[in-house]
Amino acid sequence: MTDASWSQTAREPEFGDYLELLKPRVMRLVVFTAAVGLLAAPVAVHPVIAVASILCIAVGAGASGALNMWWDSDIDAVMSRTKGRPIPSGRLTRGDALALGLALSGFSVVMLALFANLVAAGLLAFTIFFYSVVYSMWLKRATPQNIVIGGAAGAFPPMIGWAVATGGVSAASIAMFLMIFLWTPPHFWALALFRNDDYTRAGVPMLPVTSGERVTRNHIFAYSLILVPVTLVPAFSTIGGPVYLAGVLLLNAKLLADAWTVWRRDEATAAGDKLRAEKRFFGFSIVYLAIIFALILAEAGLKAGGLAPAHWPALF
Numbered sequence: 002m003t004d005a006s007w008s009q010t011a012r013e014p015e016f017g018d019y020l021e022l023l024k025p026r027v028m029r030l031v032v033f034t035a036a037v038g039l040l041a042a043p044v045a046v047h048p049v050i051a052v053a054s055i056l057c058i059a060v061g062a063g064a065s066g067a068l069n070m071w072w073d074s075d076i077d078a079v080m081s082r083t084k085g086r087p088i089p090s091g092r093l094t095r096g097d098a099l100a101l102g103l104a105l106s107g108f109s110v111v112m113l114a115l116f117a118n119l120v121a122a123g124l125l126a127f128t129i130f131f132y133s134v135v136y137s138m139w140l141k142r143a144t145p146q147n148i149v150i151g152g153a154a155g156a157f158p159p160m161i162g163w164a165v166a167t168g169g170v171s172a173a174s175i176a177m178f179l180m181i182f183l184w185t186p187p188h189f190w191a192l193a194l195f196r197n198d199d200y201t202r203a204g205v206p207m208l209p210v211t212s213g214e215r216v217t218r219n220h221i222f223a224y225s226l227i228l229v230p231v232t233l234v235p236a237f238s239t240i241g242g243p244v245y246l247a248g249v250l251l252l253n254a255k256l257l258a259d260a261w262t263v264w265r266r267d268e269a270t271a272a273g274d275k276l277r278a279e280k281r282f283f284g285f286s287i288v289y290l291a292i293i294f295a296l297i298l299a300e301a302g303l304k305a306g307g308l309a310p311a312h313w314p315a316l317f
């Protein structure tokens with residue numbers, strides 16, 4: 002890293018440049034899952050506290066994105082997907098990203114402690130630490146298991162939302178955590194298959210780089226198989242119900258069909274159609290998780306409106 006990357010920019014920074022440091026597109030789903038965790042909890046939260054808490058989680062998530070861009074600016078500069086980011090393109094300095102990331106991290110955690118409670122604030126602080134230090138600074142460059150372990154960071158937001166409402170952790174919030182935790186590897190490895198050149202050039206030990214396409218396809222299929230039963234568990238908990246179950250069965254049928262297609266292909270077939278099935282699997286993975294959490298939200302709405310079937314067997 003040169004000194005210039007710490008202090009000099011190509012032009013005057015604009016608001017949009019700082020916003021880009023917060024990875025707003027990925028964080029939309031993070032914020033949505035946190036909001037669902039909050040709204041699905043069996044404790045009513047005052048709307049002002051709810052909105053303020055979700056904003057704190059959004060700011061904290063953005064802060065961890067800025068810290069990731071500060072640490073990874075050398076990697077981002079050599080990958081075609083990321084070279085247009087604010088630091089590699091010279092619109093912001095590494096110092097800007099570090100300062101913004103640290104300031105927003107502290108601000109979001111303190112504000113969440115004030116608006117909600119210490120459990121939620123502690124979980125937010127741990128999540129920021131996990132994404133920026135455990136995943137970005139340590140695992141990402143060290144092991145192809147980087148996203149399996151590091152992916153836990155992205156699984157915490159619904160648990161934080163739940164803690165805002167209840168002040169604690171429960172079987173239902175752990176179930177939401179587990180769903181995102183097991184979803185993350187197939188989500189990311191599908192992308193890594195069609196971004197393999199980027200990661201090879203950057204020297205990041207993602208699974209397709211270290212172990213090849215075949216092993217990655219096997220992993221995507223295996224994780225999808227494990228994910229399916231885990232997504233059924235919430236159906237029989239306080240956050241689930243028949244609407245959730247019906248929706249999740251349909252989603253899982255599509256997930257397994259797409260995962261099967263990705264698994265059965267080899268390098269030659271995939272190259273022949275420019276990895277279309279892998280791109281489709283990645284795109285669907287995002288819709289899949291968004292709909293699962295929308296179904297949990299729908300169940301919460303039905304229960305609040307008194308429309309939930311009285312004898313649905315909620316086991317926990």
Ligand code: HEM
Nearest residue numbers: 026027030031034148151152155156181185188189192287
């Ligand atoms: C370690 C875990 C994860 C890794 C390595 C990862 C990696 C990625 C990458 C590299 C992209 C492409 C981003 C881009 O085009 O700039 C992406 C897209 C995306 N990811 Fe993930 N992801 C992870 C976890 C998550 C989690 C937990 C969520 C949400 C709950 C999530 C939601 C999304 C969304 C919504 C997009 C699409 C962004 C767009 O609109 O282009 N990801 N992910």
Ligand SMILES: CC(C)=CCC/C(C)=C/CC/C(C)=C/COP(=O)(O)OP(=O)(O)O
Nearest residue numbers: 027031058061062065069128129132154155
């Ligand atoms: C509340 C809170 C703190 C939430 C954090 C949520 C979180 C950890 C999301 C992780 C998702 C993500 C963008 C991974 C990107 O990996 P990468 O950094 O390797 O991707 P890149 O190559 O696009 O930088």
